[in-house]
Amino acid sequence: MPLRLIFMGTPDFAVPTLRALAERGHEIVAVYTREAKPAGRGMKLQPTPVEQEARKLGIPVLTPKTLRTPDAAAEFAAFQADAAVVVAYGMILPQAILDAPKFGCFNLHGSLLPRWRGAAPINRAIMAGDAESGVMVMKMDVGLDTGDVAMTARLPITETMTAVDLHDALAPLGAALMADAMAALERGELSFVKQSEDGVTYAAKIDKAEARIDWSKPAAEVLRHIHGLSPFPGAWCELPLDGEPVRIKLLRCEAARGGGEPGALLGDDLTIACGDGALRVLQLQRAGKQPMSAEQFLRGTPVKPPLRMC
Template sequence: MKKLRTIFMGTPDFAVPCLDMLVREGYPVAAVVTQPDRPKGRGQKLAYSPVKEAALHYNLPILQPDNIKNDEFYNQIAAIQPDIIIVIAFGQLLPQRLLGLPLHGCINVHASLLPKYRGSAPIHWAIINGEPMSGITTMYMDVGMDTGDMIIKAETPILPLDTTGSLHDKLQDLGAAVLADTLQQIAAGNAPRVRQNDVEATYAPLLCRSTERLDWHQPAVAIHNLVRGLNPWPGAYCKYQNKSLKIWQTRVYNESTPCAQPGQVVQLTKEGLVVETGKGIIELLEVQPESKRRMKANDFVCGYSLTTGNMLE
């Protein structure tokens, strides 16, 4: 079966396994489109995106437009005459004229079971909201935010100890496998096209600073899920002695214990400290004081002389 002439559009490491698959399976990748190099780190040196790093490794042509809506970029893509454009976490919405350019359209690999969790942070929000299941959906793109007709969906369970980091890694590999099946079905002319039910749609917006702040009046389970959902980036935090304290790992100690003072340290354990919440109590296992490294919570207890009765804000 003839391999489709492909343009690949993506930016973060989540997209890289799909590009790896295309090269491994012999798809003619005519160009890789990724975001411009950005300043990074303390020195603010320009850094390549993970997708650009992969494209350089494979010696693929690279385009890095500031604006994909201008005529210059459109003409570059039109000259390539792609059979299909594959888009994975690229970072810009595609205009209609670009969506209509390839023979087989533009295909997106999205890290949720659509129509749930449309938007920019589906992995984070699935864990924050305590979902038992996540997955990958491939779809034909339209001008909306993840609203196009679905092609293939594949599920994977969210395990009790999963974080955004661990689920991200599972989904990026699953995404490559689902994309491979999708392309085979499109090339064979038998790919399904299933309209999304907008009534069932939910959204996964970009994270903001207010999302990261722990509210000890929330139930222990909700706090635990927030910590998992913000690990490894950007991290949930509270305040201790007017300084930021990031919380990286927790364990629900009890889901239903009545609590008189949310945020109060009520017990010190071998592994950390136990804190009251709005419903139940939670054990902190790994934390990061302001301007310090990540550490086991029991080291934090010793280093900062915490005792029962201390308050986390």
């Protein structure tokens, strides 16, 4: 029989999993997500992507500020769920919540655990130059992404991938994996493997202070930094235009030939020297503007040596 599930998630990354579970015929008795926040020019309250999807599916939505009160635990337990599925919910689950469903709580994590436990596994994998990433279904415990792993799907990371590219590839991959895991749980066939204590790394939340580009580093490292932070918060530098420094986010680049003083423009096509090698900018975003291709930018703002990014 289909499972009674509680779904807990917040951003776009979680939406394909919610949709996949509903399509597999499971009874999703409630969706937990974060509160709506003001957004846009009018600062109107904007429901999370998961809440918007849940409303379309006709599923009751809860947005508690905390799960650590007796009332919150009682409300959660009253759903008498077989399992809870958690995808980028953004709130730590206390023991009372973890223990409430019959079979426990299952998290979809965007890394190959135990590598990149924590908040920003997609960004950190790219920034570190990992050859592959993936998704894992894990039975949750009170630790930070330390639970036993049930299923894994892997995906290569290419040099051209940005964080949003990897995000968009992992989201449907994870949705299918979690749907398969819940089907196995329904059949009583879901098994688990303890995580290794070797190779543990932590994916710390991205700090905006680390977003400034250091052109003195090798081109390969600068490329990973730019792609790992694209599109948010966006790796940035300053370009002097009309005597004033203008902040520019670089969103997509490629390796290029050449070399010179770090940050120096090497031609009129936005090729920039690094500490070792060079990069050509393919996509960027000027402060207050929409993202654009390098060609679009250069049509309106031609730049060439001896200008220097800093």
